[in-house]
Amino acid sequence: MKDTTRDTKALERELEEELHSTGYGTYILVWLGLIGLTAITVTVAGLNLGSFALIAALIIATVKSALVVNYFMHIKFDTPIFKIFVTICIIVVLTIFIITFFDYLYREPLI
C-alpha cells in the first residue's frame, strides 16, 4: 500500500514537471524574438529620432526584459506567489525612480 502511494506521488511529480517544462521550441522562438528586438534597437538608434530615441530604446529594453522574465525565468508558468512577488519588486523600483525624478525636477538647479 505504501508503495502505491509512493508511485502516485512520483507520477504526480512527473505530471507537474511536464506542465512546468516548456519545450525547446518555445525557448528558441523567444531567443529569436530577443535577437530581433536587439536588431531593432540598433536600427532605431541609427535613425534621427531626437528625444524619442531614449524612450524607444527603453521600451524595447522593457519588452526584452518581459520576455526574459516570463519565459527564461519561468514567471509565466510559476505559482501566483512568484508573480505577485515580481510585481511588487517592479512597483518598488519604479516608485524609487519616480520619487527621485520629482526631487530632481523640482529642486533648485545645481549647475
Add this chain to the structure above:
Amino acid sequence: MSNDSTDVTIAKSESHSHVHRDDAGSKMGMWLFLFTEVLLFGGMFLAYATYRFMYPQDFVNAALRLDPILGAVNTVILLTSSLSVVLSITALQKNKKNLSLVYLSITMLLALTFLVIKYFEWSHKFELGIYPKGPALESFAQGGKLFFGLYYLMTGLHGLHVVIGMTFIGFMMYFISKNKQTAHNHQRTENAGLYWHLVDLIWIFLFPLFYLVH
C-alpha cells in the same frame, strides 16, 4: 551506462523521500536575492539618468567613443548564453544529463567570450588614455567624465556578476556530473539559471544606455 546510474540515483532519492527539501522556498530565496541585486544596479541607473539629463550633449559626445558593434555582439552573446541555460535545464528535466552538461558548457564558453570582448574594449580605452584621471579623459567635459565613470563602474560590476555567474554554473556542472542535480532534484541549477538571466537582464539595459546614445 549513464541510464543505469540515473536509475540508481532515482531509486536512492526515492528511498530517502523523507529528506526535507523545499524547492519553492529555495526559489523564493533566490528571487529575494535577485531583488537586492536590482536595487544595487537600480541606484546606479538612477545616477546615470540624472547625470544624463544634466549633461545630455556631453553624454552623446562621450558615447561616440564606444563601439556599438562590439556592444551588439556582446548582447547577442549574452542572450544566447541565457538560451543555452534554459535548454540545459529542459534537458536535465528530460533526464538527458550529458546534453544538459553540453548546454552549460556552451553557456560557459559564451560567457568567457563576453569577458574577452570586454577586456579588449577596456584595454583599448586605457591605451587612448580614457580612464579615471587618464590624460584623455581629463580633457573631456564634465558630463563625459561622469559618463565614463559610470561606464567603468556599471560594466565593471556587471562583469564581476558574469564571473560569479560562471562560478555558480561551474558548480552546477559538477553537481550534475556527480548526479547530485537530477531530473527530480534540480532547483539549485534553476537558481543558477535565474542568476544568469538577471545578469542578462542588466545588460539588456546597459547596452542601449551606453552604446546607443544619440
